[in-house]
Amino acid sequence: MASRTGKQAASRPGERTAGPGRPRPSLSPRSIVDACLELLDADGADALTFRRIGARLGADPTALYRHFRNKDDLLLAVADRLLEVSLEGFEPAEDWRETLRGLFLRVRTVYLSHPRAAVLATVRITRRPAEMRVIEMILAALARAGFPPEQAVPHYRALVDFMLSWSCMDATYASLDPAARAGDESAWTGAYAAVPAATHPHIAAAAPYLAEVEDDANFHFALDLMLTAIAAHAPSS
Structure with missing residues (x-):
């Protein structure tokens, strides 16, 4: 114009x-x-x-x-596009745990590459092809673990809600102002390291280790805890 x-x-x-x-x-x-x-x-x-x-x-x-139709319809398509990118080149493994681990790591990686979109996408149900493919893969993996549908569903929900909640938290954090992130990240070597043992003995004892926790490694650790717990519940075990 x-x-x-x-x-x-x-x-x-x-x-x-x-x-x-x-x-x-x-x-x-x-x-x-x-x-x-x-x-x-x-x-x-x-x-x-x-x-x-x-x-x-x-x-x-x-x-x-x-x-x-409208902006919300478009947002759902954006959310499904992120899942579609996560699935590119992905093939389920023979081991159901490796399938779930690989799938969830891929989805989280894509979400963190588009954190501002992920904040909107992780709380939505797209009802679109990529989301349905993801759900089908997860339920198929749980079926291979021996879960009948009525038992697979609550395990599916626990796993997916864990991954989406964690990814949304990380994406929201990545979207913060850099100064705010820097302040939060310095808390472990600053405020928490200075807590007196007389009033907070457990924090004082753990402080050196709290500062060493790395976000990606912590997600891997938590995901493995979830998969180990599900394997313990699996009928095939």
Whole structure:
């Protein structure tokens, strides 16, 4: 759009517009979803408007409604896209525990690569193909462990809620202002290391080890605890 001075108005960084005389690009659900991820990565949830998405794609915002009913429908598609990326190249292992471990590590890795999108995605049920593939894989793995459906379901929910909750927490933390993150991370070598043993003997004794805990290693540790507990419950054991 031209300004009152006749000069072309500047686009926002990273946004693409169709120039005069150029045909507008054809849209697809995939291109729209990928543009949403780019916007979320760059500017967060507040940037996710049909106007901004259309500008990034060089398309009329109203054209997006041919593919998505509303913003919530689009958000569910973004959430499913993250799961779809997690599944790329993934094949279940012979060992049901390795299948679940590998799948959950992949999903968490993708969520943390798009933390601002993950904060929105981890609390939703997409009802879409990638989510259904993930659920089918998890239930199939639990069936291989010997669980009948009525027993597999509560174990499935416990595992998935664990992974989603942890991933949402990590994604939210990654989305914090860097100064806030730095303050929290220094707490273990600062405030907790200085707690007097007279009033908090257990914290004082554990303080050197609290500072050594690494987030990724801690997730692996917690996931293995969950899988070990489920294996102990499995009828095949």
